[in-house]
Amino acid sequence: MKITTKVNLFITVSLLVSLLIVNTIVFFLFMKTTVNMEAHLVFKNANEMLKKYHISESLTLDKNLLNSYMPSHSFIRIVGPTSTTINQVTNDKVLVQKISPTFSTEKNFELRPFQEHQNLVVHVPIHQNHKVIGTLEISERLSGLESRKDVILSIMGTVTVVSVLLSFLAGRWLSAIIMKPIVSMISTMEDIEQIGTLKKIGIQTETKDEVYKMAATFNRMVSKLKENSDKQRQFISDASHELKTPVTVISSFITILRRHGTQDETIAKEAIEAIYLETNRMKNLTKTLLSLAELEGSEPVDIKSVDLVSLSTALVTQFMQVYDRPIILHENSHSIFIKGDELKLKQVLIIFLDNAIKYSTDVIEVFLESDQHKGILRIKDYGIGIPEEEQSHVFERFYRVDKARKRDSGGSGLGLAIAKNIVNLHKGEIDIQSKEHAGTEIKVTFPLTN
Template sequence: MKIQTKIILTSTLWLFILLVLTNSSIYFVFNKTMKDNAIKRLDTEISNVLEGIKQADRSTVNYNSLLRSYLPPNGMIRILPPNGNPILIVVKGNTNLQHLPYSYEAGEQINVEGIDHHLYAVGHIPIIWTNNEIVSLEVTEPLTDVEHSLRILKIILVVASLVILIPTVIGGRILSQVILRPIKTLIQTMEEIQNSKTFKKIRRDRSSKDELDQMANTFNNMMDLLEENYKKQEQFVSDASHELKTPLTVVESYANMLKRWGMKRPDILEEAIEAIHSEAIRMKQLTEQMLLLAKGDTQWEIKIEQVNIAAICHETSKYLQQAFQREISIHVNTDHPLIMADEKKIKQLLYILIDNAIKYSEKSIDISISRSGNFLFIAITDYGIGIPKEELERVYERFFRVDKARNRESGGSGLGLPIAKKIIAAHHGEIKIESEEGKGTTVTLKLPISFSDNSKIPLIDS
């Protein structure tokens, strides 16, 4: 069943139940009020009849005439003995009343009775008749006006219910169309996306500021995010394919060379093995870097512990100095170079930045460690080729290289800085690059002293 049908049926059903309960209550109250008024009226008339009988001279009175004078309009008075037929029947107007069933009542009572689909007010009261016998004085009055009023009330309530129900059904249909229009648009848009294999958003002519408008807005934001991630994925796959194509081509070329001359020429054999080994290592490193970048932030395993940044800088610099025979100077400007961080990730971060500084400069490298407030600052400065200002914003893009000088021979794969930025973000820090072309580059890391409220070390100003 469609939602629109459910909305119409549910709203109509509840309104119908409400109308039935309300109309029944109105009819019940009106019916009871009218009958109570008829009983009170008949009780007054019976009292008048009794008063007339008491004042009359029983020896000379004509009860037929006396009772007729007190007879209600279109009513009837009967004198009923305990057994047998009525002693006296006085009828005014409607002679069919005398054929109504009767019964002797010993006590006083007044009721409204339904006889042959008509309402009658019937009252009984015991009196002493002329023969000193106790009889029942019955006064009967047809409630024609009450029946007429109740019929009119029924018609009014039914017509009023229809007048309310019909517009409600129409209004419910219109309202359901208004409510479901954004949902139908969403379904249509999703079907178009499925058929066309493209990203599309819901058209929003105006903002209604309701939940359905929020749904459309959320869907459009989701489409933007999916499209952006899809483009990034396409770009990443394209860049990765491009980066892997060269080492694979080299490996294939040297493999073919080995098949042709490798066994006959030792020099070619050695050169081919060295080239294949070098490119295999490069592909392994490139693959590891790409897998690292492909992981979401929630997949990073961060082991927080107290880390001595000065000690890590000395250790990392020592290995790189030996590997590249370059001078690396470390300046520690604080007595407390301690932070809460992941030691392995910080080592990887420093290795990336120092390695970049070595690759893109031929002079010494300076590393400065300082502390200000709740943050520790690490500045890595090289005096090399620098980065043009217009390229600074793109250095964090994957596989991006600034110019011809930063090629595969002198530079890396273009994944170092994206990884560095991701490590910094995982530690809630910041990275800033300042560079002047031809003079050098300074990369400044800003790391919080405490990683979380539960892992803090004493804050001591330097």
């Protein structure tokens, strides 16, 4: 069953049930008060009759005198203590037969239905010298009550039917309004499922209700997914392009080897050396790609308190030994503790030092500073620099300022992209300042351990 039908059915049935309960209560209250009012009137008449015609003394009734107290289908009788009729006047012979005389020492009334009519029977005791000597019994058909009962029942019936009908129509209208965007969402999702391309839902009005929020959230999710799938596609095309270059080199050297065989030792040596280098490049490239993919999956990093000073000192010493280049470390405190994953932070520093070494020949300087909230790392070189218009792109994957200069240095253009990812994972910030032929300074800030 559709949600709209369910909601509609529920509302309509609840309304019907409440209307039936309210109507029943109103109906019974109405009947009770009407009968009470009628009885009250008859009691008043009885007292008047008793006083005016001295009935307690004569115990007789004069039809001519009592006519004005007798509506159609009624009787007045005096009942003795043995519940026998002493005297009676009537204009309805059947009524007199059907309602047997009842002696009562109390003032009371009751309803006696017969022939589909309600008849009111009232008893008023007749006193003589403080003793009850008989009962004045008056009965009349409540024809007014019946006609009013019919009217109120038909009003209630009409109101109930009209309300239920209106509620049903309003429910359908309301659910159609609520369901419209949901239906459009479903059809969009079905389209996505069938065609396989991501699509947004058209939102006509900004209603700010839950349904609007749901559609807006869905659209945001679609944007994110689109962005991710675009990134992924770009990544795959970049990566395959990168891998194609070494493969081409290897295959061309293999062609040479096949043509000239291994007889020409110089050519063979050269080819093997080139194949060895390119294979190594490919190995490194795939390793880097894997580490980048791992970072992009934004794995939770193994966070500890890491001392930036001791980490940098160790790495700088190692780099100086391996590359035989002067690297000067300036620190303004003995330790700067930041929250982070030690291995990944090391990787960031290696990426920056590697670039500084590759793209400069002069001294390299590393600055370590801290303020109240942040630890700051700056790596400064006096090398070839990056042209201003290229600076915003160097953090993109596979981006190299000058394709030609990369060939010699053997870079793949992934270092800074990886570094940026790691810094982001550490809630840090990265900033680059560079001037062509003057040098480059990379500044990274990390939040300090509390």
